[in-house]
Amino acid sequence: MIARADCDCFSNLAEASGDRALRFALAGNPNCGKTTLFNALTGLRAHTANYPGTTIECRLGRCSNGASDIELLDLPGIYDFSASSEEEQVALNALQGRSAEFGAPDGVIVVADATNLNRSLFLISQIVEMKLPVVVVLNMVDLAETGGTRVDACKLAAELGCPVVPVVARNGRGLPELRAALREMKTPATRNVCGGCDGCRFRARYSWSDAVTKRCVEHAPQPAGRWTERMDHALTHPVWGVAAFFAVMLGLFFLIFSLASVPMDLIDGLFTELGGWVERVMPDGDLRDLLVKGVIGGGGGVLVFLPQICILFFCISLLEDTGYLARAAFVMDRLMSRVGLPGKAFVPMLSAHACAIPAIMATRVIEDKRDRLVTILVLPLFSCSARIPVYSMLAALLFADSAWRASLVFTGAYATGMLAAVGVAFLLKRTLLKGDSRPLVLELPSYKAPSVRTASLVMLDRARVFLRRAGTIILFISVALWALATYPKSEPPPEAVALQQQAEQHRARGATKEADATQAQVERITAHSALANSAAGRLGRFIEPALRPLGFDWQIGIGIISSFAAREVIVSTLAVVYGVGEDVAEESPESLYDSLRRARRADGTPVFTTATCVSLLLFYVLAMQCLATQAITRRETNSWKWPALQLGYMTLLAYGAALAAFQLLHACGIS
Template identity: 90%
Template sequence: MESAGKRAMRVALAGNPNGGKTTLFNALTGLRAHTANYPGTTIECRLGRCTNGASGIELLDLPGIYDFNASSEEEQVALNALQGRSAEFGAPDGVIVVTDATNLSRSLFLISQIVEMKLPVVVALNMVDLAEAGGIRIDARKLAAELGCPVVPVVARTGHGLAELRAALRQMKPPAPREVCGGCDGCRFKTRYAWSDAITQRCVEHAPRPASRWTERIDHMLTHPVLGVAAFFGVMLGLFFLIFSLASVPMDLIDGFFSHLGGWVERTMPESDLRNLLVKGVIGGGGGVLVFLPQICILFFCISLLEDTGYLARAAFVMDRLMRRVGLPGKAFVPMLSAHACAIPAIMATRVIEDKRDRLVTILVLPLFSCSARIPVYSMLAALLFADNAWRASLVFTGAYAVGILAAVGVAFALKRALLKGESRPLVLELPSYKMPSLRTAALLMLDRAWVFLRRAGTIILFISIALWALATYPKSEPPKEAVALQQQAGQLRARGATKDADEAQAQANRLTAHAALANSAAGRIGHYIEPVLRPLGFDWQIGIGIISSFAAREVIVSTLAVVYGVGEDVAEEDPESLYDSLRRAQRADGTKVFTPATCVSLLLFYVLAMQCLATQAITRRETNSWKWPALQLGYMTLLAYGTALVAFQTLRACGIA
């Protein structure tokens, strides 16, 4: 069935929140869907082709809407799409209204408004299995006669009724002309509710069933001010245990694959800029993108399961009491915990937050939480500060995490009272009924999130990785005289059979060459250029190069410092103590040590608070649909990191701890 312009018939899926609309969309389209933003918003729509005999129909999954008096951005987007006010998607050719069979009367208000639009309508009566289990029986034929359009009972989670629904879609036609009500707004509301009540009484039977109080007992525990919080932390602990334990193996495999791929390219291709680009830029950048994928997949799979069961709404209710005190919603807590693994999936997880300002504030502060990429930096600086005291070194870690959390809370509090001030919407939510989650729906959501990450954020991250490689590679410079002399010495030693000494001389020559190449590159020159700005923090131009290079990933500073201080990147990876010893001995031109306690504390605070992750910037751009917010995020975090490091270094130096 084709509409004007030869395009496929486009049918919108509309319905109240928690009615199983997205589950039905996934069941009808499978993996034949793609995700896009509604124009001018960060709210996503999903377009997909029907499968199994209805492939000429394209489905548009709309945000949940209660009625045409849209009270949120999501509802306004759904209303605009239904009324054909979206320039990109145009007017729909028909509507599937997805209703919750366990609460039909609630959906009838929206149905009364949609049938008056004179569009072809099919009502998908979802979750009839739960309704029957609860003693609710709906006469679908009688309801169809009352509404003037087909009514198809379905169970989207199991696929029951989908064949009948596809058949109804192929035969869609406008409902019988009817106007539920007219007159003033107040009269319309009264008339619509009266109409809904009358249809419910005629079409719905409630069988007497013994009262079941187990759900009430569970709700009492999960929404309790103390027990609810404890249960939430238990669930989150389990969630992040799964992320860390299950993701570690595929992450190691991905990292190992790209390492071996880079090594294979180095062995098979002759030394050239192209080989260097492939190994350091393309393969290194690609590995840097894909290594996050297991965490993203596991996180969204688990979030989908929690949402399907009905638990996530109860967790948001409990945490909202605590989070509102600092200007954040309860639903921000899941992304905040996730940010301790990685800010990228955490920012993507903010989609559970409905309020636009609350979601934006959460996105802006999530990079302040210490992610796993900071751990190598913390390890290096803790070893430099307290080489032989594990307890004090552990305090460095604890303090770093605490500083990040306090900074995030403080910035969120300030943003909600300054830049993004305004009353947040009070948390009004409907606690959905408990039900078994759909593994298929969770898997489809996981695959969709993974593809969105790879297609949009991944391309930006790869481009940035190549750009940073170019900065660290060009312009080219000649090897220093010392390196040339060592290479000649290595050749002579090898000719005499002293292979071990020859290898050591060659390795030292390679380190000197790499150091000189980086120092004379564009990144090195930028490091020299910004040194006057960094000097008040106790940093020199070599640390400046580390800061620049670590925009690709925070942990890159460790290998960069190994190069600029002449240790060698391979040695730093195999024997971190060699790097730490070299950094402890590193001196400036005037003979003073570089990594004093004051400098280490300053650098630690800088890395706790600075952005230093362009992958996070890319995903922030993706989620906010604007470069303005990533720029603000980068700016405020850089100023906060610089100011805090400056105060710390100057205070410690004034106290004689230099």
């Protein structure tokens, strides 16, 4: 019964707007299928931006009604136009032509949920009062019919005074009719639903919605879906619901870890190959070094995050579409509210164990601005996958001979990160970002089959946002850090020069094996001395007095500076400063651990004592040390203030914890 119901004649809009593309805004309740309709109309011809001055995303797309081009603006999903929230304010501004991104709209497409018209009518009643041309899209008519609900589109069109088009956005049914309707929109005769609003200001609107629903909707009583009810009963249960949530999340992270590792290794291998190729074809020099270590290394460092971001957002979009994510937020709300955060903060917090970047991007589901900021600020404290190489190294240094003790190191590190995050969130909610967590008010939409198309578009969109906004910053800083570790240049040390001569003598004698071994030694010594004399090395020496109470020497200082952009870099930097050589460390980590164990200070005592290792471990659990996260925090909060605070408090926390641990262990005589 897909047919456009217009029981009136309509003026031609294209004439009124001249030659420019028509501008339509797309409005509707959350969960009414608005985004599905937007995707069905625009497909890939859409881009995401922020509404000026806010962190609310707006999606702009282009489509056609057959006669002229249409610019389509997806408004935030809202229930009401009272401007009590930022989303409502943004939607109101856009409809009133006060949005800089969009200009005054030529009309509004309102999406109504055919399975629950009564509720959609509340928003529709407010939009028809705005004196703009309106088309009402009756979405999900297939689900409504299955449920025994028939909406008379023609009667509804007469009631509202505007065209009503029944569609099924998920499979494209009714879209041609919708395009035709967009050619001929008109302003509905003004009706003021809320004439004598007294008492509850919503009451007159609800009475009107009730009356219109009664006249337009036929509802055949159906035996309600028992199994969905039972399933919902379990999924929202205080105990079973939480258990189900953890099971789903475990599955999600298993997917992220197992699926993402393949493309991540591929990207890593590709960039290593590319670097090797450039090294072979280009003459030795600074430019080659810049390309290989700065640009290609930095580019690989950006792209390697993409698989995790794509998989996470694809899965989250699927879960959201089914209606499960709302249940997850519902059951976690009670636990999270003890910290002062909403239940919705839990999904980003779990995602942060894979990587903080997609997790920070996923905080958009949190409505309250302060709650969202607190969540973003603490997310990097959760142990992400980039910390694993650091934890492995330190666990091996601490307990070389016991696998289960080494696994205790891991567990301890993860638990410390979680405790710190919860503690900091608790403190922030009571000091800087004071305020009760907003009480939960969350629709639990009915279960639906998810749309792979929507999930794919969300995934592409997130990947694009990450590459464009964070990628450029990360690349820039990678190059800067490369420069710091390369300049100023220094002469090879006399020791290396002597060894070089030896290598040449070996070669002259035809002892290639010995020549190669000596040559490798020369390269290690040269690399070590170059790094020690570079700006990064000097900085390491400069900050050594501050690091000494933590049990670190200036060489660990270089590691900390060089891993400022990406924490896992410390492993390869330590390989260079302690003279193992980067390649050897990659091929056999054991040789790196051995030489780190053998490393001695000037006074002959070992560098990596138990106290130093514990202190370094705590430092890496708690320190920021990830530029990509900082870049994404900047992008998501629209200000440098928050990434600066993040860096500041995490560095202080890491320093304090490392200091306390080292001094305590030292005082107890453990070294």
